[in-house]
Amino acid sequence: MSSKQIGSLWVVATPIGHRDDISARAIETLRKVTLIAAEDTRHSRPMLLQHNIGTPLVALHEHNEREAVASIVRRLEQGESIALISDAGTPLISDPGFRLVRAAREAGIRCIPVPGACAAITALSVAGLPSDRFVFEGFLPPKSAARRSRLEELAGDPRTLIFYESSHRVVESLADMRDVFGAQREAVLARELTKMFETVIGEPLSQLALRVANDPDQQRGECVILVAGRGEEADAKLAEGQRVFAILREELPPSKAAKLAAAITGAPRKQLYQE
Known part of the structure; x- marks a missing residue:
C-alpha cells in the first residue's frame, strides 16, 4: 500500500420520503466525497440533484454487494473518501451495506456515521406505544407458515415489536399477527411516513386487520407495523x-x-x- 492517507467511509442517512428531511451535514458530506455508493443510482440521483450534489455514483445493492465491496475498499485504501447511502433512511437497516462496513473496518478504514431518518424510529416516535424497550424485526418471512412460526416465537416478548412489511403482504401479515398475538393486542400501522398520503392508525389487531383489509388505500406504499409487547x-x-x-x-x-x-x-x- 502507498504512503497516501487512507480514505474514510461515510455512512449517510437520506430521507425516507420528504426530500427536505436531510441534514446540512449529510449534504456537505455527499458533495465532498469522491464517490457515492447507492443502493439504486436511478432512485437516488433525483434526490441528489435537488440538493445540487453532482458526485459520481456507483451501485451497491444486495445482488452485487459481495463483488463491489473489494473494489470500494481498494479505493478507500488508495485515499478516496466514499459515502454509502440506501434508497431511503439509514443504510444497513433492512438495506445492503453490512458487508462493506464490515470489510472497511477489518481493513482499518474509519467508518463515520452521518445520522438521519430511519422509518422504524420515526414510526415509533408517533405510535403511542411503549418506547423504553423495543425490538426491530425487519421483514417477516413471505410465506404464511414461516411467518406465523416467527410470530409465535415473539408472542411472549414484553417489548414493543417493530416490523417492516411490503404493501402486497400487509393484509396477510396483520391477519397472522391477530391470530398469533390475539385480537386485542394493541398495534399501529404507520404508512408512507413523511409523504403526501402518510397515515398512522392505532387499533387492536382485530380492528386494524379488518380496516386495512377493507381499505385498498391502506394497502399501498411503505409500511411499518408496530405491536405492543405482551403485558400483565x-x-x-x-x-x-x-x-x-x-x-x-x-x-x-x-x-x-x-x-x-x-x-x-x-x-x-x-x-x-x-x-
Whole structure:
C-alpha cells in the first residue's frame, strides 16, 4: 500500500420520503466525497440533484454487494473518501451495506456515521406505544407458515415489536399477527411516513386487520407495523388458559385441549400445547 492517507467511509442517512428531511451535514458530506455508493443510482440521483450534489455514483445493492465491496475498499485504501447511502433512511437497516462496513473496518478504514431518518424510529416516535424497550424485526418471512412460526416465537416478548412489511403482504401479515398475538393486542400501522398520503392508525389487531383489509388505500406504499409487547393482561390470560387446558387435558388429547383452551380464553394455542 502507498504512503497516501487512507480514505474514510461515510455512512449517510437520506430521507425516507420528504426530500427536505436531510441534514446540512449529510449534504456537505455527499458533495465532498469522491464517490457515492447507492443502493439504486436511478432512485437516488433525483434526490441528489435537488440538493445540487453532482458526485459520481456507483451501485451497491444486495445482488452485487459481495463483488463491489473489494473494489470500494481498494479505493478507500488508495485515499478516496466514499459515502454509502440506501434508497431511503439509514443504510444497513433492512438495506445492503453490512458487508462493506464490515470489510472497511477489518481493513482499518474509519467508518463515520452521518445520522438521519430511519422509518422504524420515526414510526415509533408517533405510535403511542411503549418506547423504553423495543425490538426491530425487519421483514417477516413471505410465506404464511414461516411467518406465523416467527410470530409465535415473539408472542411472549414484553417489548414493543417493530416490523417492516411490503404493501402486497400487509393484509396477510396483520391477519397472522391477530391470530398469533390475539385480537386485542394493541398495534399501529404507520404508512408512507413523511409523504403526501402518510397515515398512522392505532387499533387492536382485530380492528386494524379488518380496516386495512377493507381499505385498498391502506394497502399501498411503505409500511411499518408496530405491536405492543405482551403485558400483565396477557400473562393473566395465559394463566387462565393453562388452567382450562389442565382441566380439558384430563378428557382430551393435548392438541385438542390446547385448541379449545385457546378458543375459550384467548391464550396462545401453541404455548399452551408446548407447556
